[in-house]
């Protein structure tokens with residue numbers, strides 16, 4: 001499919017705003033960007049036209065920390081401490097989730113993500129060969145890095161799942177899907193296994209990855225203050241300093257590792273993240289909801305660490321809405337540091353786009369509107385009271401826009417949502433499947449009791 005989006009305000013997230021601009025795409029790629037008058041004359045026939053007058057085009061948002069399948073548990077248990085929430089509520093119901101449930105949950109998250117302007121999602125969950133998150137994302141036409149989450153208690157199953165996931169899905173579905181090796185955390189993966197998983201990633205990259213499309217690693221790091229103690233308790237190991245420093249002592253950190261949360265970091269941890277080029281996923285809403293603390297994001301940015309934004313799971317957030325994450329990220333650090341100049345709108349929008357792409361080692365293809373990159377773009381309808389008057393579109397995108405202002409979404413050159421209507425999936429059908437899956441889960445829990 002070839003497209004011409006014209007008469008738009010284009011925020012490229014590559015340091016440019018183009019007014020009365022146009023973007024031409026051919027197949028999966030952006031082939032031209034410029035003034036509307038020029039491009040309209042140049043691309044006449046064979047291009048589907050989208051008139052974006054009064055609208056703003058931005059790169060698709062990139063959510064770097066999700067557990068997509070967990071949308072099935074949205075609202076099931078709230079307002080509890082992290083450990084109790086996981087151990088008494090989430091894990092007991094999760095063990096009844098079938099491969100079909102995982103697929104259905106991921107379909108729901110994919111639907112919600114696209115409809116709220118997110119075009120790429122990094123998800124960490126259990127890979128099951130029959131049905132899984134990768135299948136759901138590819139059917140929804142959502143770009144994603146799909147990982148299998150690893151725990152010390154199931155090493156053999158993990159390794160099998162990692163092999164199958166990479167073999168079946170890495171760089172598949174027209175390049176929409178990439179895969180990752182995801183140790184859950186330093187307190188659930190023992191030091192020996194952590195090193196083995198690092199080696200596993202190397203092995204899988206040699207077989208299925210490339211410098212251009214690497215298989216990355218994703219891990220929860222320092223989500224809470226007591227995480228170093230949890231590592232000591234779990235494995236009886238010496239942990240001097242913070243969790244990042246501990247992981248570095250195992251030799252498992254490099255530029256393809258993305259660390260979620262990074263709340264309880266020491267100064268040394270930040271220096272280590274910078275030195276090893278570790279990428280960070282900041283999840284402000286989840287951290288607030290679980291009262292985990294506040295990640296030292298301004299300090300990390302100052303140190304030159306790549307920071308991106310994520311929602312975290314649909315039960316610790318509880319939506320996939322990256323607009324609310326952007327606004328919260330912008331406000332939180334101003335408030336806690338009593339400094340309104342921190343996290344300006346322009347920077348926050350970049351964290352949700354180009355920095356997200358860097359975090360996923362995908363910045364050569366996505367994260368900004370540039371010739372030669374994949375056509376992942378979102379058209380925001382500014383023709384609404386809360387987005388006027390317009391002095392600065394970026395300010396509105398971070399402080400005033402809502403996910404429901406998204407009108408059209410293009411992923412890999414394909415229109416996934418047009419004028420508010422999803423084109424890849426039937427939303428009502430997805431919701432019906434979700435309600436059925438929920439009933440089945442509750443029935444299983446009742447029978448168990």
Ligand SMILES: [Zn+2]
Pocket residue numbers: 065066067220260312313
């Ligand atoms: Zn998480």
